[in-house]
Amino acid sequence: MRFDQLDKEEYRDILMYRLEENDHGDYPFYIRRYILENDLVHTRHRHDYFQIYYITRGQLKHRIHDKEYEMIKGDLFVLPPYVPHSVENYDHVSCEVIELEFKPEFINQSFAGDVDIQSFVDFMYIEPAMVQESKLRQRLSLAGKMEGDAESILNDILYEFNGKKPGFELMAKALMLKLLAMVGREAAPECHRSDNLVDKHRESVLRVVKYLEEHYAEKIYLEDAVKVSLLSHTAFCNVFRNVTQKSFTRYLNELRVSKAKEYLKKTDIKMIDICSKTGFDNVTHFNRTFKQLTSMTPKAYKQVNR
Structure with a gap:
């Protein structure tokens, strides 16, 4: 299965965001920390990239495939390309999140083009945490040391991206691989x-x-x-x-x-x-x-x- 097979005909009229539209330069990944203010709603949309969404404070509602889920501090979801979703504040309370976006080829150049999704997922060790229509895993609730370690890695990636010192892309890639391996390890025995x-x-x-x-x-x-x-x-x-x-x-x-x-x-x-x-x-x-x-x-x- 290729990523473009997730780009279904019935989704074609839904707003699509592309990584290069983040106005962050010609980089294969993007990360930011931001606050969803009171009553802020990100309407239903899609991406042409992977997105990791991590809640650092507050609550939000995540809607995917017409189902709504409450997410709180320590919750994380991994969203593959082309899947429609939306987020909004929970009960008009602000929420702080870290949003990490990346192209599949950033993890491994050999996955560019007509990539088989299962090979990519197996490589990332995050199949259990993937959000797929056939097996919806809308969030992973982290706690204790795992929560602290994941948030620390995301902050390190954010530091590398904002500083853009020589070698920052390589450092970010290493950190992302560590995060994905940790997420996969945590998610696998969750059920x-x-x-x-x-x-x-x-x-x-x-x-x-x-x-x-x-x-x-x-x-x-x-x-x-x-x-x-x-x-x-x-x-x-x-x-x-x-x-x-x-x-x-x-x-x-x-x-x-x-x-x-x-x-x-x-x-x-x-x-x-x-x-x-x-x-x-x-x-x-x-x-x-x-x-x-x-x-x-x-x-x-x-x-x-x-």
Whole structure:
């Protein structure tokens, strides 16, 4: 399979970014650290290069193949050429990321032209972390020493690129190969580890689910759930995602919206009171979250369900 085979006909009308358009000079790779400010949205687009996206602070939403995923600090994804995706701030909160982009031939000149994608992927040791339509691996959650090492390597690549001292491209290539090997090593056993974690700690997640059912009207933070689970922060987030197929925030919001639907269908209480009874801070937050999850405003939902 060649990379150009990912450039499907149905994607042709989607905005395409090319590496040379970054206005960074005639280099086969590009890296930057930047902040996605409040309400910033990168609309659906594609690239003709590989992209590594690493979250250093905050949260964002990554949408790929019409599915949306929440990403937090320590999360990383590898996106191959031509695959449509988009990113945006999570709940209007700023997010800091490191974005690394590179041409396949930068890693090895022999992969230029009609390259077989599997040979390239095998060489990079990142097949498990690749985002492919046949096997969607939308993110890799790093933690502990791995998180620190990956971020350090990305910062070193950023330093080399910004300084452009003699030999910086060779240094960057070596660092990138190290990063890709680390990512592949971390990702390869991830499914097996996740299955073991789920089996071992399913009861912890069910305990949290029961807690949310009983306390959804109150202020609940992620750390509250972590304490109830009796797990570490990282273990809880991983297991909760695997058991519920949702992030903690998504699950809590969906629970609150489902409770709000019952009030809208069966009562005539004011919106501000529904907010209070379902755990939303204010009517604006309630309206926005409700519409995100149902594609309708609370008022419209009430009108069609009465």
